[in-house]
Amino acid sequence: MESETNSTEDWASRAWNLLSKLRDQSPLVQCITNFVSMDLMANTLLSAGASPAMIHSIEEIPDFTPHARSLCINVGTLSPDWLPAMKAAAELASQFGKPWVLDPVAAGASGFRLNACLELVCMKPTVIRGNGSEIIALSKASLGDSKGVDSFHESMDAVEAAKSLAKASGAIVAVSVVGAYNGLPMMQKITATGCAVTALIAAFVAVDPLHALEATASALSILGIAGELGMDMAKGPASLRMHLIDSLYGLDQAVRLSRTKITSL
Numbered sequence: 001m002e003s004e005t006n007s008t009e010d011w012a013s014r015a016w017n018l019l020s021k022l023r024d025q026s027p028l029v030q031c032i033t034n035f036v037s038m039d040l041m042a043n044t045l046l047s048a049g050a051s052p053a054m055i056h057s058i059e060e061i062p063d064f065t066p067h068a069r070s071l072c073i074n075v076g077t078l079s080p081d082w083l084p085a086m087k088a089a090a091e092l093a094s095q096f097g098k099p100w101v102l103d104p105v106a107a108g109a110s111g112f113r114l115n116a117c118l119e120l121v122c123m124k125p126t127v128i129r130g131n132g133s134e135i136i137a138l139s140k141a142s143l144g145d146s147k148g149v150d151s152f153h154e155s156m157d158a159v160e161a162a163k164s165l166a167k168a169s170g171a172i173v174a175v176s177v178v179g180a181y182n183g184l185p186m187m188q189k190i191t192a193t194g195c196a197v198t199a200l201i202a203a204f205v206a207v208d209p210l211h212a213l214e215a216t217a218s219a220l221s222i223l224g225i226a227g228e229l230g231m232d233m234a235k236g237p238a239s240l241r242m243h244l245i246d247s248l249y250g251l252d253q254a255v256r257l258s259r260t261k262i263t264s265l
């Protein structure tokens with residue numbers, strides 16, 4: 001997919017504009033996510049300016065999903081009774097023209113999980129965001145070397161898999177730290193940072209659904225920058241988690257413009 005945005009300056013100002021829009025509009029983002037990530041995901045969305053709602057009961061989907069500006073589906077603690085709600089929400093989002101984003105957590109860890117993710121991919125997510133191993137498993141549609149929710153592969157090893165998954169699914173496929181280089185390895189030591197960045201992508205595409213590629217790269221870069229700034233004050237993963245949220249909340253244009261590391265995708 002071709003992007004209209006090329007230089008680092010273009011990317012930085014585009015990302016800043018999107019964050020400003022997000023803060024102004026405070027879009028409602030529905031999250032059907034795992035038990036581990038609910039807290040960090042909701043706090044990340046609030047700090048960025050969005051309005052999160054963790055609503056996953058199938059009984060509530062028909063009333064609620066049409067009111068959300070976007071939807072984030074994350075299979076991290078998937079069980080058979082949750083899958084119908086995820087599919088119902090995805091279908092309604094598509095029907096109402098709302099963007100939705102899939103995080104295929106640990107896609108290659110079991111047949112049940114892989115099949116569920118493949119079924120969700122067939123429902124045309126706007127964006128799929130995963131770590132290297134997840135994108136490789138989805139692209140090959142096979143169980144792979146698995147370390148559970150953490151990646152067994154380097155992100156760069158997943159680039160070809162991401163391209164072929166994007167072609168086959170029609171979705172924008174994002175792998176951690178490919179194309180948007182902000183962030184730091186310590187972020188992997190906080191559980192659910194990947195889940196949180198996927199939800200942030202859902203918030204960004206809510207405010208600019210026609211430019212989902214740019215919104216995705218911007219969200220990845222912004223969470224990475226918040227992590228970089230947070231690390232200046234942190235002593236380890238627990239305090240990084242706190243400072244990352246504070247930094248995201250306080251992010252200003254000057255920092256944003258000077259720190260962005262996005263290259264043409």
Ligand SMILES: Nc1ncnc2c1ncn2[C@@H]1O[C@H](COP(=O)(O)OP(=O)(O)O)[C@@H](O)[C@H]1O
Pocket residue numbers: 130131132149150151176177181182183184185186187188192193194195197220223224227
């Ligand atoms: N090696 C790294 N260098 C820079 N940033 C990283 C690195 N690993 C993770 N991050 C940051 O953490 C976020 C989550 O990535 P990752 O931990 O790979 O996802 P997941 O939790 O789904 O496995 C990334 O979007 C990025 O901001």
Ligand SMILES: Cc1ncsc1CCOP(=O)(O)O
Pocket residue numbers: 034036037076077105149150191192193194195196
């Ligand atoms: C530890 C864990 N177990 C099931 S979901 C989950 C959280 C995964 O979060 P992330 O994909 O952001 O590392």
Ligand SMILES: [Mg+2]
Pocket residue numbers: 103105106130131149194195
């Ligand atoms: Mg993950």
